[in-house]
Amino acid sequence: MNIFQVLSQGKARLHEPSMSAMLGYLLDSSEDHGLGDAFVRVFLAQLGAEHFAEILSCPFINSSAELEVAYELDSAIKYIDIELTLLGKANSVPYRIIIENKIKVGAANPKQLRDYYQAILQDDPTIQKLMVVFLTPESKTSALVAEYDNLADLNPEHHKAWLFWHSDTQASLVALLRQVLLAEACGEINPINEYMRHTLKAFIRHAIGAFSPVAGQASRVGEDIGEIQAELLIELKDGSQYRVVQRDSTQIQVFNVQTGDKEVARRIMGQYIDEQNLPIKHPDFNTRTIGKMLFKLQSSVS
Incomplete structure (x- = not known):
């Protein structure tokens, strides 16, 4: 039985908030998943070890994840799917990562990433270390590309990254989860309890089924025609x-x-x-x- 596939049946299927909740849970090193900082560590390395060198050098990465974090932009409220705060060495500036999670290509909004970035700057104009992560199915449709490209003119200490949920050829969340399981099997990290190990495998299988390019195309309703x-x-x-x-x-x-x-x-x-x-x-x-x-x-x- 795969609990994620069961919960995805009919109208009760898992939506973006549910997938964000699971991802935020795994990225929070203080949660009870038993992974410690193993997953957030491979996640940061994938986003760019050069940006997180100080944090990755710490014996343990203190990471805290919040969901649906509200920011205001020109009197309108913007909700960030996941906000990850990373603490490095004592007295160092915290690093903030915001993740815009899209599980449907059709959810692309050319202005959204840019608006989120501007909302954060409006809230904290002096913020130093910030990365915006665009998490999507494996697709380079014009709408997704436009949303990512419109996030331009970043401050020197701010960065952006595009990561797929699943891909057979490129970096993906599925590949990172597999990396953690492999590290555990090889004794490179502490043992993962059996329940969490099976949960991770179930989540991987669900993500592969939900975000496989072939599966996604087969299940599409109403093909996009034109730009x-x-x-x-x-x-x-x-x-x-x-x-x-x-x-x-x-x-x-x-x-x-x-x-x-x-x-x-x-x-x-x-x-x-x-x-x-x-x-x-x-x-x-x-x-x-x-x-x-x-x-x-x-x-x-x-």
Whole structure:
């Protein structure tokens, strides 16, 4: 039995917050997983040993992970998926790593990483040691590339890195977890208790299934047709947020902002139009027309 696969069945499937929670738990050296600093150590080495030389030289790495950390940017709240704080030697400046976790390619938002970085600078203009990690499925779609590339003009002591959840050829979280298990099997680190060893293996198997490029392509619903031409953020009265995307092929798609999942575009847009009492008779039109009218209305308001 693989508990991660069981919990991923139907509507209860694991979403970004759940995957972030597991990753944050493993990266926190004070948690009860029994790994100590073994996983955070290989994680830092992968991100760039030159950036973390002082911390990696410590006998034990003190790392603390927080989830859904709120920052404010121009009166809007931005939630960081994982914020990892690393303490080096006494009196040294703590190193902060923020991780933007995407488990769906469709969750790409060209402005998101840049906004998160600006929110942190707005909160702490003097922050010295900072790295922004972009964690995604193995994909180089234009939307993901745009989000990563838009994080530019970093301060000299700040860095960024792009890491995949799973890849057969490049650095990935799965490879790092396997590295920890191999180190334990070879006696390079302290023994891992049996329960945690099986949990790590289950998590690896789940990640391989969820983030395999072949599996991801086979399970896609609604192929992306064309490049993103425009996008619109909408919020329903229940607080749920959705990203409406218009591609140059005229295709309209709607993504759940929290999970990155594709939604039934016509239903979400119709509900938003009704709640906002917008002058669009959506029952009379198809999805493309509704989306086109929604974008036109938004541009006229702007």
